[in-house]
Amino acid sequence: MVRWHKKAGAAVAALALAAALAACSDSGGKQEEQSSGGSGGNVADTPRMKVALITHSGPGDTFWDIVRRGAEAAAKKDNIELQYSADPDGAAQANLVQTAIDSKVDGIAVTLNKPDAVIPNVKKAIAAGIPVTVLNGGLDQWKSSGALGYFGQDERIAGQATGDKLKQLGAKKVICVIHEQGNVSLEARCQGIKDKFGSVENVNVNGTDQPGTQATLTSKLQADKTADYVVALNAGIALTAVQAAKDAGSSAKIGSFDMSKEMAKAVSDGTVQFAVDQQPYLQGYLAIDAIWLYKTNGDTIGGGEATLTGPAFIDKSNIAAVQKYAEAGTR
């Protein structure tokens, strides 16, 4: 039995090797990848600082990856050591804030999408003399938490702008896809669309299960032939919706929130009509840079008001300007 295993293993390895040698791909792959060299310029000569970025992201989420890149770019430029951590569970995220306080960081950038859980520890941090900035979520709560500033979009306003856009595009019946049931920001976007547009129906899908999402959206479009627009709230779901519309034989068009490499492609070739960009890179960048500016010069960005990073509409008319940044993973 043992010998048989060894033989089989060797055979598989040999086969893989032989196939590998004979099977280089002529197109695609890393060999075709363009190196996108973007150097950040000079590094600040201010004292080295340690700043924590704490989000409510689940693991492996493209949107948060872009936020983190923005934060890293600012950290690099500002001579800051960035400590990134994340947990989608409110209590666990609050605990991460406590860990940052314990490790005596010089500043904390945090998302307040689960405000009730996280704000008590934000107040503790501020009481301990650690400046805090808020990004992405918590527009209504950041001021009362005592934070320095807020960098994100007003989800309701972004939704309303999308509602206006849909009216302009002549949509009649919209399906709004919520990929994380119970997430306040996502609910606010759909509500915003409803404010301005009216005929909106929400659908819940499980955002971490793409094939399942596709089947759910297909069935929705089969069930509702009057729907002529699907608005997805992130780029991955939008691309899944494109496939679902095709499967359902529906002529519904797709609009979306957020950008990604694949999304940029879809907008430029017209399979997705528009994307509402809240500029996650900017959110991460500003949240970190604001701490540096405050520590080194006493500045506050936004003058006591929220700094909105979106909504910026990206469609066929302006995709060319955005595409190369999306390819590089910063838009």
Added chain:
Amino acid sequence: MASTITSPVSADDRVSARSLGARLLSRPEIGSLVGAAVILVFFVIAAPPFRDINNTGTILYQAALIGVMAVPVSLLMIGGEFDLSAGVAVTTSGLTAGIFAYQFSLNVWVGMLVALALSLSIGAFNGWLLMRTGLPSFLVTLGTFFILQGLNIAVTRLTSGAVASNSIGDMDGFGAAKAVFASEFKLGGVTIKIIIVWWIVFVAIAAWVLLKTQIGNWIFAAGGDAAAARAVGVPVKKVKIGLFMAVGFFAWFAGMQLLFVQNGVVQSGEGVGKEFLYIIAAVVGGCLLTGGYGSVVGGAVGALIFGMVQLGVVYAGWNPDWFKAFLGAMLLLATIVNLVVKNKAEAR
């Protein structure tokens, strides 16, 4: 009943005098079949689009997404074990194929072969460690679950610099592989995704192995009472390691489906929680959590019930806030019908 090691072959001898109806009723999957029929009737009445024959393909697709993995998970459960790493193992396989082919600019099929080897080794590792240590499968596969979940994200970021694998959609071999794993065809106006066909084939093969071959007897015996099975010469260790490797093989298959249906991009965070859906399908289909009893067809019916309920709620157009509550209530309904029918059958 849980510990019965009666093989189906000898069961046939015993019931040869009983009527066809009685024999049918004594099958483990009969309860779930009735449950599925109840759910079907319910949604045919409650959701008009559910009646449209053209939408059947969508429902079957949803069921097949769970059903393919429910095949080995049912077998494993009959063999007395379960695998918590099965959900992320699917993602691992898809990522491995995508990343390997992309990083070395190789033909897509090479990446797939590497992924297959890896998936089988993960299964073998689970089984080997389980048999070697005597730990419960909960602990061993929980460990693998976390390892794979972390590796999926860490290795993806290390190689692609992002949390999704680079697209292999324009690479050699992609089209052919997509045809095998993620194509579709029309059957009398109904769009059938190829994974549904594969699912049916897999269920048929696995059911045949379980009911008609010696290996099938061994699986029942190993899951019913491992010590007794060993005493009568069943190679329990080989059987269990083999079952985990079967999970590995199917995880590879499902991983390839994931890879090719998404134009060659896999998100590294996917798959968490799917392991429970596979186990749910097996249990709803009549497999016992304690092992030694159940059927592959039952697991398939369990997946079908789950798919019907999930999409039935959408077709019915009910308020999405209630989605999970409906889903839970329907699953309970299906399992209770399952239980009642089974008890009735056993009382005869």
